[in-house]
Amino acid sequence: MVDLPSPADRPDEPRVGTDEWVASHGERTARRTGVTGFIARVWDRLPPFGRLAVFVVPTAFLPFLMSEENLTRYALYTLFYALMGLGLNVVVGYAGLLDLGYIAFVGFGAYGYGILASPQFGNHFQAELAIPAVAIATAVLGLLVGLPSRRLVGDYLAIVTLFFGQAFVVFVNNANRIDFPHFGHVDLTGGANGLSDIYPPNFFGYEINSTRRYFYFVLAAFALVLTALYFANESRTGRAWRALREDPLAAETMTVPVNRLKLLAFAFGAGLAGFTGAIYGSFQTGAFPGDYDVGLLITIYAVVILGGTGSLAGVALGAIIINCAPELLRSEHNASLLFYGVILLTILGKVRPWRVLGVFLGGLVAFGFAVHAIADAAWPRLTAAHAHSTGFLKGPIEDWVLLPRHPVKIADYGYVILIAAILLVTRLDGWRRLVALVPTVYLGAFVWENLLITQTAGATRLILLGALLVALMNARPQGLLGTARVEIV
Amino acid sequence: MNWSLFFDLTVSGLTLGSLYALIALGYSMVYGILKLLNFAHGDVYMIGAFIGWFALHGLGGPISPDVGAWIVTVLMFLAAMVGCGVLGVVIERFAYRPLRNAPRIAPLISALGVSFFLQNSALLLFGAAFRDYDSFDLIGSRTRHVGQVYYATPQILTVCGAIALMVVLTLIVARTTVGKAMRATSFDREAAAMMGIDVDRVISVTFFLGSALAGAAGVMFGLVFGQIYHYMGFIAGLKGFTAAVIGGIGSIPGAMLGGLVVGLLESYATGYLPQGSTFQNLYVFAVLIAVILVRPSGLLGRAAIQKV
Numbered sequence: 127m128v129d130l131p132s133p134a135d136r137p138d139e140p141r142v143g144t145d146e147w148v149a150s151h152g153e154r155t156a157r158r159t160g161v162t163g164f165i166a167r168v169w170d171r172l173p174p175f176g177r178l179a180v181f182v183v184p185t186a187f188l189p190f191l192m193s194e195e196n197l198t199r200y201a202l203y204t205l206f207y208a209l210m211g212l213g214l215n216v217v218v219g220y221a222g223l224l225d226l227g228y229i230a231f232v233g234f235g236a237y238g239y240g241i242l243a244s245p246q247f248g249n250h251f252q253a254e255l256a257i258p259a260v261a262i263a264t265a266v267l268g269l270l271v272g273l274p275s276r277r278l279v280g281d282y283l284a285i286v287t288l289f290f291g292q293a294f295v296v297f298v299n300n301a302n303r304i305d306f307p308h309f310g311h312v313d314l315t316g317g318a319n320g321l322s323d324i325y326p327p328n329f330f331g332y333e334i335n336s337t338r339r340y341f342y343f344v345l346a347a348f349a350l351v352l353t354a355l356y357f358a359n360e361s362r363t364g365r366a367w368r369a370l371r372e373d374p375l376a377a378e379t380m381t382v383p384v385n386r387l388k389l390l391a392f393a394f395g396a397g398l399a400g401f402t403g404a405i406y407g408s409f410q411t412g413a414f415p416g417d418y419d420v421g422l423l424i425t426i427y428a429v430v431i432l433g434g435t436g437s438l439a440g441v442a443l444g445a446i447i448i449n450c451a452p453e454l455l456r457s458e459h460n461a462s463l464l465f466y467g468v469i470l471l472t473i474l475g476k477v478r479p480w481r482v483l484g485v486f487l488g489g490l491v492a493f494g495f496a497v498h499a500i501a502d503a504a505w506p507r508l509t510a511a512h513a514h515s516t517g518f519l520k521g522p523i524e525d526w527v528l529l530p531r532h533p534v535k536i537a538d539y540g541y542v543i544l545i546a547a548i549l550l551v552t553r554l555d556g557w558r559r560l561v562a563l564v565p566t567v568y569l570g571a572f573v574w575e576n577l578l579i580t581q582t583a584g585a586t587r588l589i590l591l592g593a594l595l596v597a598l599m600n601a602r603p604q605g606l607l608g609t610a611r612v613e614i615v
Numbered sequence: 616m617n618w619s620l621f622f623d624l625t626v627s628g629l630t631l632g633s634l635y636a637l638i639a640l641g642y643s644m645v646y647g648i649l650k651l652l653n654f655a656h657g658d659v660y661m662i663g664a665f666i667g668w669f670a671l672h673g674l675g676g677p678i679s680p681d682v683g684a685w686i687v688t689v690l691m692f693l694a695a696m697v698g699c700g701v702l703g704v705v706i707e708r709f710a711y712r713p714l715r716n717a718p719r720i721a722p723l724i725s726a727l728g729v730s731f732f733l734q735n736s737a738l739l740l741f742g743a744a745f746r747d748y749d750s751f752d753l754i755g756s757r758t759r760h761v762g763q764v765y766y767a768t769p770q771i772l773t774v775c776g777a778i779a780l781m782v783v784l785t786l787i788v789a790r791t792t793v794g795k796a797m798r799a800t801s802f803d804r805e806a807a808a809m810m811g812i813d814v815d816r817v818i819s820v821t822f823f824l825g826s827a828l829a830g831a832a833g834v835m836f837g838l839v840f841g842q843i844y845h846y847m848g849f850i851a852g853l854k855g856f857t858a859a860v861i862g863g864i865g866s867i868p869g870a871m872l873g874g875l876v877v878g879l880l881e882s883y884a885t886g887y888l889p890q891g892s893t894f895q896n897l898y899v900f901a902v903l904i905a906v907i908l909v910r911p912s913g914l915l916g917r918a919a920i921q922k923v
Contacts (some may be wrong), residue, residue: 224720274908282907284652284723285860288853289900300893420849424727431724538740545736549709577739585739588731595728596710603717 208445213398219436221391222371227287230294233418235403240321253327268396320414434608537577632878633777638855641825647865657852663833703826863916
């Protein structure tokens with residue numbers, strides 16, 4: 127064993143005399159221990175189709191366990207997000223192109239399918255014709271949009287595609303009143319009202335018209351796309367894509383045809399988006415301009431980034447988290463359980479050793495009761511309201527958290543102070559952090575009960591999503607299942 | 616030719632262009648130093664507009680302000696600029712600095728997260744309703760004219776204010792020590808660090824200046840157009856970024872020029888092109904593509920030399 131210089135005490139300072147790659151050699155080769163290590167080892171040993179089966183087989187039983195509504199909300203949308211994420215993963219994860227107009231391709235697919243199979247033009251093509259046709263058309267559009275990417279390095283591509291996405295929304299919003307030179311007035315997209323009554327897909331006469339059938343159809347599509355991407359990733363082209371992502375210049379000097387591969391990735395991703403969009407549009411029985419705006423784009427990006435760019439399993443995991451967590455947040459009760467549960471689990475997982483954890487939790491509980499008792503004695507108005515949380519949480523919350531009768535102003539200030547407090551806590555370390563964490567967690571509970579919980583269906587979900595993205599990027603820039611890149615200068 | 620329409624469009628284009636230029640400067644300076652697309656910049660501008668609104672109402676409201684109307688206006692600008700500057704520094708410190716050596720996409724996603732966070736925090740705290748600046752009551756919006764050129768007080772205030780801020784910024788960058796450090800850092804961050812420049816501090820100053828300009832632009836938007844809302848930052852940020860790219864990202868005069876080009880273009884498109892008010896963004900987009908295809912580094916940008 128070579129005696130390596132020990133890492134510097136402060137990790138943000140450069141380690142003089144040691145290449146970073148060499149210095150972290152021990153960390154990389156260390157076997158991960160415990161449950162996660164066991165799972166990781168089993169996962170690594172599974173053959174590719176075994177990994178696919180781990181996802182698909184349990185998922186296939188979901189319709190027997192869930193109501194139709196829950197199947198749609200939790201399972202079907204997760205699959206849709208995963209499908210969209212897989213297409214984006216080709217562009218961003220494999221080829222490293224920052225495509226911010228991706229959702230427009232999904233929208234193009236949905237509108238394209240709607241034009242081929244809805245009362246808008248009186249067409250009703252069979253799905254086995256319409257879906258491939260739409261996918262190919264979207265791929266061609268992707269090729270056209272990607273053409274300028276020959277000149278557009280990195281961030282320029284981002285802005286061009288972002289604008290393309292915006293242009294798509296403006297276009298479909300207004301394409302009901304364009305006068306074409308030869309055809310005259312054509313209502314192409316239904317304008318702001320969108321296309322409605324899109325027919326369900328019809329394969330050789332077999333109509334996909336129930337939630338269950340949709341579920342199995344989308345699951346099959348997911349398995350198909352996943353398999354195709356696995357082979358694409360292992361192919362010569364896939365390796366070239368990754369070479370391109372890591373370093374375009376180095377790839378080019380190794381005679382990788384950079385421009386052609388970029389275009390190919392762009393078109394391939396767009397084609398997948400069109401494919402997904404066609405199915406998505408038919409499932410929604412309509413295509414509306416607002417559906418394919420930045421909101422969905424950021425969601426899909428979150429799916430891909432959270433799981434780890436370039437990782438197929440990561441996309442599936444990201445889709446599960448990004449879809450199911452906000453769905454759970456929709457109901458106040460579930461949202462509270464999730465909120466307190468995540469905080470408690472984080473504390474249980476992060477605070478060590480055990481006696482410190484015990485003191486911390488004890489201190490937290492005592493702090494809350496003390497504040498509550500003082501407030502109750504001095505200003506009874508501060509504890510007068512009832513908790514929003516229901517079930518077994520209601521009682522303890524009402525005894526522990528301050529619930530002012532008119533919480534609007536004070537909760538707003540509390541929210542701002544909470545943000546400042548969280549930022550401050552991240553700057554402290556050791557026992558100072560633990561001590562500061564007690565009032566911060568309490569303040570968090572206060573703001574949650576008085577302000578955030580009232581808007582769980584709207585702003586709160588997106589605030590938490592935004593905070594999650596920032597926190598995750600700080601903690602693991604490569605995503606949950608991604609592999610860290612090595613920068614060799 | 617209808618000259619009075621032309622002049623009207625020019626005045627409104629210059630006003631819009633000044634706003635875009637101020638936003639573009641923040642994008643461009645940050646990109647020049649960090650090579651980071653700061654997607655949260657548009658939302659900083661939105662927060663600036665809200666800080667201005669709260670300053671206005673903290674000082675007694677537009678109809679009967681506690682101090683003179685012009686002092687109120689100046690204080691609004693000061694509050695928004697300082698508040699946004701601090702916000703920008705905080706965002707950089709907590710959302711971007713830990714990611715400085717991460718893959719390129721990580722800070723970008725972090726920026727998207729900050730943008731989401733700011734936008735929805737504004738929705739949570741300020742509500743979805745529009746808020747009105749009532750600049751008519753505050754500084755009057757009597758239309759004056761020189762010949763056929765008609766303009767209102769907020770418009771002339773915006774254009775002159777933007778020019779003054781840009782002059783100050785140019786002086787800071789060209790004449791002061793920290794400006795010199797900023798130029799050195801944007802030229803080569805590692806070499807600058809080796810020459811003893813405190814790069815972290817320079818980046819903080821850059822974020823402060825850029826965000827302060829965005830805050831000023833937010834107040835100007837409120838004064839000219841009256842209504843502010845939590846979602847206003849997104850499209851303005853997009854336009855500001857377009858302006859920065861057209862002018863040549865990383866170049867300060869380029870950002871100013873790009874802002875004016877985008878503003879005037881949008882205004883003329885609205886007036887002269889078919890269905891211009893609906894498709895103005897598409898026309899701006901088409902020009903952006905054309906500029907990038909002909910001059911990938913923008914109008915005033917220098918072509919990057921790639922070193923291996």
